[in-house]
Amino acid sequence: MSFDVETIRAEFPILQRQVNGRPLVYLDSAASAQKPVAVMEAMTHATRTAYANVHRGLHTLANETTDAYERARESVRGLINAASASEIVFTKGATEAINLVASSFGQSLLPGDEIVLTQMEHHANIVPWHFLRRSRGVVLRFAPVLDDGRLDVAALGELIGPRTRMVAVTHMSNVLATVNPIAEIAAMAHAAGSLLLVDGCQAVVHQRVDVQALDVDFYVFSGHKLYGPTGIGALYGKAALLADLPPYQGGGEMIESVTLEDVTYADPPHRFEAGTPAILEAIGLGAAIDWLQGLDRDAVAAHEHALYERVKERLNGANWLTEMGTAPGKGAIFSFNVDGAHAHDVAQLLDRYGVAVRAGSHCAEPLMRRFGVSASARASFALYNTLAEADAFVDALLKTRTFFA
Ligand SMILES: Cc1ncc(COP(=O)(O)O)c(C=O)c1O
Incomplete structure (x- = not known):
């Protein structure tokens, strides 16, 4: 079996919508995922x-x-x-x-x-x-x-x-x-x-x-x-x-x-x-x-991982950003803080570009304290996300960055 993200996306009507005049890029599936028509x-x-x-x-x-x-x-x-x-x-x-x-x-x-x-x-x-x-x-x-x-x-x-x-x-x-x-x-x-x-x-x-x-x-x-x-x-x-x-x-x-x-x-x-x-x-x-x-779950996992890797690759060398969590074998979640910016502001600015990420303590206050932060922004990838969306997220992040640099 293989996995075709465009076929999958067609099963999620909500992914067709626009947010703030841009195509929705939904990167908050770790909080709650969108639902396919089958459900x-x-x-x-x-x-x-x-x-x-x-x-x-x-x-x-x-x-x-x-x-x-x-x-x-x-x-x-x-x-x-x-x-x-x-x-x-x-x-x-x-x-x-x-x-x-x-x-x-x-x-x-x-x-x-x-x-x-x-x-x-x-x-x-x-x-x-x-x-x-x-x-x-x-x-x-x-x-x-x-x-x-x-x-x-x-x-x-x-x-x-x-x-x-x-x-x-x-x-x-x-x-x-x-x-x-x-x-x-x-x-x-x-x-x-x-x-x-x-x-x-x-x-x-x-x-x-x-x-x-x-x-x-x-x-x-x-x-x-x-x-x-x-x-x-x-x-x-x-x-x-x-x-x-x-x-x-x-x-x-x-x-x-x-x-x-x-x-x-x-x-x-x-x-x-x-x-x-x-x-x-x-x-x-x-x-x-x-x-x-009914899907090829290994192919799905590989796809999700590729999205995360794309973000990592594009942000390689970005010294204005700190990723929380880089353990070997980690899943497709990118939690981060931008120097000089509150995570809430980052999330709100990303929303202007149609990019939905979560920001806050993620109901994990002891973990936040462990890392010496009060909040982080989090882009979480799901099977319906595309490489183009991973790019759109990074592009929007690079633009928001100019507000804080
Ligand atoms: C790791 C983990 N545990 C527990 C929960 C709580 O899930 P729920 O609010 O659906 O009960 C969440 C939700 O964010 C979670 O990510």
Whole structure:
């Protein structure tokens, strides 16, 4: 199989629009990716032809919708090669998935138990653990990041000890694009009797993920970064672990039986899906995954990498700019600061040229502090971006540069 970016672009209507009189150059896919027609149509089709609540009804529409919802779960299973679809819990997104694990698993933690994180985590993989620090007296330990953006894996290993109950790390940093050695970290965590949760929000978009080969205990991601809808994401958990976790929220569909005196819970994954789920969004996520899996993912990754390399090559020798994160094997994200300019100003000036980049702390304040900055600008590449867009970004950046030089 091969990969033709123009064919792909035709499937994303929004990419045709103009911004400030220029063709849109959308380089903010790490925050949220645009959606192909296949996703819109799957959601519209379900709404128009087979919509009802799931897992409740006995009528035809209810059964058809339930089948579509469960097919989407199977698509998620296939995407990350989980052993069983019952190991996939639909959540609102990665944030809810991590909160679910922290809240449910956290009930077994004792004061002095330790959670090992890294300095490069998104707030979604920090704040839920701070809740446990406050409520249960657990201790948070943060593995350092090296100057080039690599995780200090040896230091991480030293932080993992007999009191470590959970290691929670990102698979790919949303700022540095560093890809962490998850299988190695899993071995270190398990050798110490700890569990491992991996935040796969960015990685799952750009590379194949096999949760069994990586031997992770929990893996989370969001649908909207994966060309799917907002309001849906997934938590993978090993069957035996999910079976032991108490529920996160109570309500319909997560019970086995309810009496006035007591309640017993359904088996996973339904135990963790209280209330009416995001049905259409799950179907949309399934469509996004099926669509993505229909592409040559190695060719997609090579294409995205070429975009990043083009930007690097064009900016080679630009001593007025500092890139954050240059780890070997990093993903296609270019985070940077321009000397003498605030990242917000850079982003606003780029917008005048139709170029959409993110600027700010990227929900990673500890990482920003580590690098001694309050913000950075970030151009993140997706499969629908072209080399011409990489050039348009650099051209616009060179023009904005004149405002600050
Ligand atoms: C690495 C990483 N983790 C977690 C999140 C949170 O994702 P969401 O807001 O979709 O729950 C993001 C989103 O930017 C992210 O990039």
